[in-house]
Amino acid sequence: MLAPIEVRHLDHWFGAGEARKQAIFDVSLSIEPGSLTILMGPSGSGKTTLLTLMGCLREVQGGSVQLLGEELRGASAACQVALRRRLGFIFQAHNLHESLTARQNVLMGLEVHGRGDRGRQDAAAEHILQLLGLGHRVDYLPENLSGGQKQRVAIARALVSNPEVVFADEPTAALDREAGLQVVRMLKALGRERGTTTVMVTHDNRILELADRIITLEDGRVVTDSAEAHQPAELLPRSASG
């Protein structure tokens, strides 16, 4: 089966001119379908940058990223829009719309696919909120929810339309131990049932045991990769390109 994410010799820079600074150095990865991959590394090591590059939220500058069979480098706006609808993104901040209730925020994840049966969409939104333990909060505005509850609404929004790939950037930071584990178990179950591929950034040691693969970044480079654990990353042959 084709890898849902293929990264080849990916480089990325921030800034321009004097201030130009490389944040990602020659990263190559192939992510297995249906797997749960965890990205680790110290703050500033490039985890968010890599995740947003793979998730079609940032323009690819050097190297290549193939997502669900589409090349992201130089992808057209229409292609990006179509791809993003097949993904679920859970951000570090919950990024909920303050004027929309929990249900309406989740509905945004459904309405992006076009006009549907209103009743069914409402029910689907409510159902997933229930699964995440928010059945009693569906009509609350974000300002009346706790940090953990908001994060769970954001997770519901990302998962409600059954995405093929889920990207999550420290999704459990705002959750307590039990809730955090529950979310990751849910993502893992999704992978088993529907073949959903998940890439997650986390510092949370409690979660590591659930991962199929753990990749560690440092200063924009992959330093360890459990898929290649028998071989220290530093000794891997380096490509000349990039």
Add this chain to the structure above:
Amino acid sequence: MTRLLHRLLGRLPIGWLQLTHNRTRLVAAMAGVAFANILVFVQLGMLGALQGTIGATYSLVQADILISSSDANTLTDGSPLTRRVMFQALAEPGVAAAAPLYLGQTDWTRPDGSTATLTVYGLPPEAESFAGPAVGSGFRQLAVADRVLLDLRTRGVDPESLADVSPDHPLRFEANGVALTAVDTVELGGGFSADGAMVTSDQTFLRLFGQRLAGTPTHILVRVAEGQDPTLVAAGLREALDDAPVLVRTLEEAASADLAYQTTQRPVGVIFGMGVLIGMLVGLVIVYQVLATDVADHLREYATFKAMGYPHRFFLSLVFEEALILAVLGFLPGVMLSLGIYAAMAAKTGLPVDMTALRAAAVFAGTILACALSGAIATQRLRGADPAELF
């Protein structure tokens, strides 16, 4: 409301929810749009008053064609003509009748002792058919020397104080050293160059303006024969009077040329015209500011929507939704307050400052357009940016 809009738009009415979520901001935005509307309405009101009063100066006469001196830009500012022109015109085919029209300005002491400037219209008593509908039956009284009709709506005069002026209750006064008797009234009102009007016979006019010679009217009024096209007759007259320094125009042409001249060449008109432009510009800036701030404040949410796969047209429809709501909510108080301001302006200046349905509709359409345009510009920042750049 949310349900209705949801059904109408086929998506969550995010613009509406966003606007109503922050009431203080909504009120401020509405006030901004209303203020922009008022600004434009006030300027249009003044421009409209100028146009209205220019048009009104023509309502005291009735003719198909107006022959004026070639330097006449408005009804009142041309050099005198020679009467010979009138006899030449009468000899032309298609011309049924002609009459001289004398125009001048005089000071008049109001009942309260203050001074008003009146435009004096002098027309031969036998030329009654050339007197406009605003003159009325009082015109017949003017055959007797030194009789005049006074303007009931002269600026600064209580109309009640002139209401009972009639042959039985004449009002005697003096102007330019001539003792006059007002035997009836006309209704015109003040404009930008005079406070009111006065109608007399040509003979009385010449007594009032001693320096004007009998053979030198300001305009010649021409009536075409039954069934003749004034435009064609005017063309014939133009040819026949080719060697005289005159303008031959239909009354409508003359009035619209006067309007164009006074609104684009005269300082007052130019200032009001500029005022309208500046009002629209300031209004556009206010509306843009309101919407751009709103977009900037929701950039994170919009970036999230973009990351979820919403295309640019979604954001356009979202700001258009907001623009439309703001346009409606701002227009209502804007037009209400403008009506109040119009009433105050009309009372203070005696000018015809009033709201027309066309003007209200035009300003409303303009507001929607300005809001939509501002919204489209405000979302430009979203178009090119990667979602990750916007968080």
